[in-house]
Amino acid sequence: MARTVVPFGPQHPVLPEPVQLTLTCEDDRVVEVAPVIGYCHRGIEKGAERNGIHQNVFLVERICGICSFIHAQCYCQALEELTGTVPPPRARYLRVVWAELSRIHSHLLWLGLFADGIGFESVFMQLWRIREKVLDLLEATSGQRVIVSTCVIGGVRRDIDAAMARQIIDKMQELREDFDAVVPALAHDYTVKVRTVGKGILSGEQALLLGAVGPTLRGSGIAQDMRLLPYNYTYAELGFEPDTEPDGDSYSRMMVRVKETYTSIDLVTRALQMMPEGDIRVPVEYPPAGEVVMRVEQPRGELFYYVKGNGSPHLERLKVRTPTFANIPTLLVMLPGASLADVPVITLSIDPCISCTER
Amino acid sequence: MARMVPVVLKNLFSRPATRRYPFETRAPFPGARGRLTWNAAACDFCGDCQRLCPAACLEVRRETKEIVHDPFHCIYCHLCAEGCWQGAITVENVYFKPDYCKAAHTYTPAIQP
Ligand code: SF4
Ligand code: SF4
Numbered sequence: 001m002a003r004t005v006v007p008f009g010p011q012h013p014v015l016p017e018p019v020q021l022t023l024t025c026e027d028d029r030v031v032e033v034a035p036v037i038g039y040c041h042r043g044i045e046k047g048a049e050r051n052g053i054h055q056n057v058f059l060v061e062r063i064c065g066i067c068s069f070i071h072a073q074c075y076c077q078a079l080e081e082l083t084g085t086v087p088p089p090r091a092r093y094l095r096v097v098w099a100e101l102s103r104i105h106s107h108l109l110w111l112g113l114f115a116d117g118i119g120f121e122s123v124f125m126q127l128w129r130i131r132e133k134v135l136d137l138l139e140a141t142s143g144q145r146v147i148v149s150t151c152v153i154g155g156v157r158r159d160i161d162a163a164m165a166r167q168i169i170d171k172m173q174e175l176r177e178d179f180d181a182v183v184p185a186l187a188h189d190y191t192v193k194v195r196t197v198g199k200g201i202l203s204g205e206q207a208l209l210l211g212a213v214g215p216t217l218r219g220s221g222i223a224q225d226m227r228l229l230p231y232n233y234t235y236a237e238l239g240f241e242p243d244t245e246p247d248g249d250s251y252s253r254m255m256v257r258v259k260e261t262y263t264s265i266d267l268v269t270r271a272l273q274m275m276p277e278g279d280i281r282v283p284v285e286y287p288p289a290g291e292v293v294m295r296v297e298q299p300r301g302e303l304f305y306y307v308k309g310n311g312s313p314h315l316e317r318l319k320v321r322t323p324t325f326a327n328i329p330t331l332l333v334m335l336p337g338a339s340l341a342d343v344p345v346i347t348l349s350i351d352p353c354i355s356c357t358e359r
Numbered sequence: 360m361a362r363m364v365p366v367v368l369k370n371l372f373s374r375p376a377t378r379r380y381p382f383e384t385r386a387p388f389p390g391a392r393g394r395l396t397w398n399a400a401a402c403d404f405c406g407d408c409q410r411l412c413p414a415a416c417l418e419v420r421r422e423t424k425e426i427v428h429d430p431f432h433c434i435y436c437h438l439c440a441e442g443c444w445q446g447a448i449t450v451e452n453v454y455f456k457p458d459y460c461k462a463a464h465t466y467t468p469a470i471q472p
Pocket of ligand 2: 395411412413414415416417428432433434435436437438439440
């Protein structure tokens with residue numbers, strides 16, 4: 001049978017960011033996929049070697065616009081390991097609050113885009129409307145909507161007082177009700193099911209073999225979550241357990257994110273209720289020397305930082321591996337055999353964040 | 360589709376989620392990170408703010424007693440305001456407005472606002 005090569009991307013209506021998938025098709029069946037990345041490299045790792053260490057917090061936040069806080073958190077935790085600083089307990093809880101708010105808004109954004117990718121515009125609008133509430137909370141607590149900039153090495157910069165905490169808890173309740181109203185339209189809809197159930201199947205073994213992370217891995221039934229790691233112990237104190245789905249198809253990955261949104265709403269509420277009193281920031285002894293690896297859970301999966309300091313005011317090396325970089329190889333398993341019309345939805349189901357992949 | 364009906368009905372009888380910007384604006388949050396202004400009279404030109412600034416958009420000119428701030432390169436992190444011992448930098452919760460040309464602002468004791 002004659003083969004056709006279809007370049008999918010780098011500019012494509014369903015792709016928010018540029019990535020190219022070179023698809024080799026037989027009729028409208030995909031038989032081979034070759035991802036091409038490198039369209040938006042920004043040289044952030046090199047920039048981090050030239051900036052001061054405290055200034056890098058603001059640079060790494062800009063790696064990803066959606067999970068900016070979690071990048072800063074990962075960097076700060078890495079530097080805290082390196083300098084032997086222990087952040088105060090209240091700061092750890094505040095970090096959980098901001099990190100989980102970021103996760104909620106990221107998942108709402110993705111669910112909206114996913115619905116839009118299927119052609120379900122109204123759900124997209126509703127989800128983004130709910131998301132706006134989270135962004136307002138982020139602005140009210142931190143000062144800005146997306147680039148939160150509250151995490152610093154040794155703690156956090158801003159506190160959440162009791163009145164604000166109550167307001168956030170109320171808003172979380174409201175958010176849950178709004179989300180409850182929209183989720184059935186997405187989860188039980190016939191069209192959504194036809195487009196997602198049994199599409200882009202990734203078995204648990206393949207997911208592990210390919211190094212998948214985050215909801216892509218948990219959608220294949222493997223309960224791996226960086227929030228369970230020993231140095232992210234605040235989550236253990238909050239009684240966190242990862243959400244999984246067994247089937248490994250696009251629908252499972254979507255449902256993992258729906259469940260995680262609920263889990264995050266609970267985590268924010270619990271963190272605010274259990275937050276201890278005390279300092280929010282401790283002094284840090286610069287400059288750091290030595291090397292350290294830090295892993296935290298981003299909305300899209302495991303975020304990995306390698307930091308090397310040499311006792312000078314600048315870092316010798318900062319290496320960032322973002323979750324999408326680990327998830328792109330799974331497309332090589334998910335896409336072959338799919339029909340061309342399913343490619344956008346399957347590609348979206350790993351929640352590709354290309355700008356952060358390329359730093 | 361029927362599952363969306365309650366949401367649709369609710370939307371039918373509620374106000375739109377969007378605003379007619381710029382005719383209608385939302386009141387800024389009290390802690391929003393917005394514009395910066397310098398009180399050059401209080402400043403002792405120590406240069407701390409310049410050293411702290413992650414965006415390198417500040418220049419303290421000790422000789423001419425001027426501070427040059429580029430509001431278009433500024434990322435509004437407010438590190439400079441936190442780090443200033445003299446309290447010479449005031450922050451507002453109002454956003455910096457767009458402009459027609461990207462000029463830096465120079466603050467001197469004579470022309471301070
Ligand atoms: S840190 Fe404050 S006192 Fe020092 S130069 Fe900047 S504005 Fe002036
Ligand atoms: S707010 Fe941040 S980027 Fe802007 S001048 Fe101050 S330190 Fe520099």
